Amino acid sequence: MKRTSSLFTNRSFLIGAVITLIVALTAGLSFIWTPYSVSALDIVAKLKPSSPAHWMGTDHFGRDILSMIMVGSRASIFVALVSVAIGAGIGIPLGLWAAARGGIVDEMLMRFNDLVFAFPALLSAVMITAIFGPGAINAIIAIGIFNIPVFARVARGAALSLWVREFVLAARAIGKSEGRITLDHILPNMANILIIQGTIQFSLGILAEAGLSYVGLGAQPPTPSWGRMLFEAQTMIGLAPHMALFPGLAIVATVLGLNLLGDGLRDVLDPKLRHMR
Amino acid sequence: MLTYASKRVLIGLVTLLAASIIVFAVLEVVPGDPARLMLGMNATEDAVRALQEQMGFNQPLLTRYFNWLGGLLTGDFGKSYTYSVPVLDLIKERMAVSLPLAMTSLVISTIIAIPVGIFAASRRGSATDTAAMGIAQIGVAIPNFWFALLLVYLFAIVLRLLPAGGFAGWENGFWPSIKSLILPSLALALPQASILARVTRSSLLDVLGEDYIRTARAKGLSRRKVLYYHALRNALIPVLTILGMQFSFLLAGTIIIENVFYLPGLGRLVFQAITQRDLIVVQGVVIMLVAIVVIINLLVDLGYAVVDPRLWSRS
Numbered sequence A: 001m002k003r004t005s006s007l008f009t010n011r012s013f014l015i016g017a018v019i020t021l022i023v024a025l026t027a028g029l030s031f032i033w034t035p036y037s038v039s040a041l042d043i044v045a046k047l048k049p050s051s052p053a054h055w056m057g058t059d060h061f062g063r064d065i066l067s068m069i070m071v072g073s074r075a076s077i078f079v080a081l082v083s084v085a086i087g088a089g090i091g092i093p094l095g096l097w098a099a100a101r102g103g104i105v106d107e108m109l110m111r112f113n114d115l116v117f118a119f120p121a122l123l124s125a126v127m128i129t130a131i132f133g134p135g136a137i138n139a140i141i142a143i144g145i146f147n148i149p150v151f152a153r154v155a156r157g158a159a160l161s162l163w164v165r166e167f168v169l170a171a172r173a174i175g176k177s178e179g180r181i182t183l184d185h186i187l188p189n190m191a192n193i194l195i196i197q198g199t200i201q202f203s204l205g206i207l208a209e210a211g212l213s214y215v216g217l218g219a220q221p222p223t224p225s226w227g228r229m230l231f232e233a234q235t236m237i238g239l240a241p242h243m244a245l246f247p248g249l250a251i252v253a254t255v256l257g258l259n260l261l262g263d264g265l266r267d268v269l270d271p272k273l274r275h276m277r
Numbered sequence B: 001m002l003t004y005a006s007k008r009v010l011i012g013l014v015t016l017l018a019a020s021i022i023v024f025a026v027l028e029v030v031p032g033d034p035a036r037l038m039l040g041m042n043a044t045e046d047a048v049r050a051l052q053e054q055m056g057f058n059q060p061l062l063t064r065y066f067n068w069l070g071g072l073l074t075g076d077f078g079k080s081y082t083y084s085v086p087v088l089d090l091i092k093e094r095m096a097v098s099l100p101l102a103m104t105s106l107v108i109s110t111i112i113a114i115p116v117g118i119f120a121a122s123r124r125g126s127a128t129d130t131a132a133m134g135i136a137q138i139g140v141a142i143p144n145f146w147f148a149l150l151l152v153y154l155f156a157i158v159l160r161l162l163p164a165g166g167f168a169g170w171e172n173g174f175w176p177s178i179k180s181l182i183l184p185s186l187a188l189a190l191p192q193a194s195i196l197a198r199v200t201r202s203s204l205l206d207v208l209g210e211d212y213i214r215t216a217r218a219k220g221l222s223r224r225k226v227l228y229y230h231a232l233r234n235a236l237i238p239v240l241t242i243l244g245m246q247f248s249f250l251l252a253g254t255i256i257i258e259n260v261f262y263l264p265g266l267g268r269l270v271f272q273a274i275t276q277r278d279l280i281v282v283q284g285v286v287i288m289l290v291a292i293v294v295i296i297n298l299l300v301d302l303g304y305a306v307v308d309p310r311l312w313s314r315s
Helices: A002-007 A011-029 A065-101 A103-118 A121-132 A136-163 A166-173 A178-189 A191-214 A226-234 A242-269 B002-028 B034-039 B045-055 B061-073 B087-122 B127-141 B144-158 B174-208 B211-218 B223-260 B266-275 B279-307 B310-314
Strands: none
Touching (some): A002 A242, A011 A065, A011 A242, A065 A136, A065 A178, A065 A191, A065 A242, A103 B279, A121 A191, A121 B002, A121 B266, A121 B279, A136 A191, A166 A178, A178 A191, A191 A226, A191 A242, A226 A242, A242 B127, B002 B061, B002 B279, B034 B045, B087 B127, B087 B174, B087 B223, B144 B174, B144 B223, B174 B223, B211 B223, B223 B266, B266 B279
16 A cells, blocks of 8 residues: 555656556557548658648658557557567566476576677667567567566576565465465565566567567568658658657657656655665 | 685576577477578478488487587588588678677767766756656656667768768778768667766666775865765676676677668678577577676676675675
8 A cells, every 4th residue: 555655656656657658548549530541641741741631741652650650650559569478477486496396497497598689689680570470469478588587587587586585485385386376475575576477578668669660570561650750761861850750759759658658657666775766 | 715616607607508408409399490491482392301411401300409519519510501511600790780880879878877876876866866867767667769860860860970881891991981980889878878877877876885995085075086086996897797797698689670770790691590490509509698698607707706705705
């Protein structure tokens, strides 16, 4: 209860939550309404700057940039969210298993982490998506793979510190199995840390998706994506800088919102790290 | 210390070996026959078979892997199908662009971040601290390729001070080449500087809360002296770790930035090689970058152990 009220007095959390909520609502709204259709071309109105009719102007095909940003948010959020789910879904059980068993299992997990971290993430994501074909699904796999060791490491670290606590020793003394203790005591007590890590990986996922789309390996046209919009803006930057400005601001706002949300959660849920802002 | 160092070196070697298996295996499952891709769709079966034989594509998988691995160890990375030159020569040529780009970015990011981090930590809670960390927070959220576009718009299109893209080539003079690298370096450096400034600040705040700092202050040393002579040295240890990690990140980060600025570096090479299915080049570049990451991480680990004996005494 006290933690919940602290959350609502935390400036980072509030600003981050409001920005994230706006982005999420915008993405949701795009399913039922956008100012213009993103597939409607209007060559006469191409490259128009901001105006009351087109708040963020139009692109080189006369498409409304605001509408495209609204629809583009779906690809970013979907790719980032599913890649976090993959990372958490595989990484957390691996980390918990390593912490519970120790020994060779733990050592193998650490070496697996060393191996994945040895591959520069962006390069490997580009390699995976380029080899298996561009598209949102392969972008999810490419980003998700790099989330696995991150979650595994965080879960392992948090679980190791919990395995030596008295309440876990008590659970062992009454004969609970390692699996039962992990599910009943370890996992609930490390949920905070995992939520914080989730927001961080989500924001990194948004950036990674934008990067992959920018080099043509993310969501494919005609599906709008923020990174692709920036790629198309590159050759038009001298004529229509607004084409680059708004999709970029959408990425920055989304990532900033998630980072502030993560910082706010960390301040309240993990006070030891309060000054790590 | 020696046991710790040997263990780290062994782990590094095993990681490299495992990475070589992964790189080789991933590229083996690529759809399409490289020989056919190289010769085009109209090539005859005989021509395809002859090329497969010449390039060794028809040998067993394990033989090809060990041939490739043996080649890597003796400096023979194979020959590019599309450029018809040794892969190692291509890598060296492109490294002449990517390495200075990554190093310049690292220098710029360090020059900006460390003073900002120190300044913010020494004025914790003040308006300047809030402003500096606010800017750093935004900096972390900015995609480097978007920042690159903004830089191109301002410095190349509006002010016409710097080139929008391309690389003059070192043979055409130092200054024209450096001019081509200024905007890409700045674009790569900004997000890294933001991360580094935050790490510097938080690391310094950690150290400033230690007992020995209070003792130094109690002895009558000035705030400034305590900050620069006692706190900073220890606070910079984690900063150096992050710097090591950032160098590998910057080297890989060039893949997008080189595409924005049409720079003929390693990133662009690997991207072109992937689209042309020049797999031997992809394998060579990826394993080279992985080796750089492993070596840098190893050096950082060993350097860390030298300055913090608790690490190896524990092991």
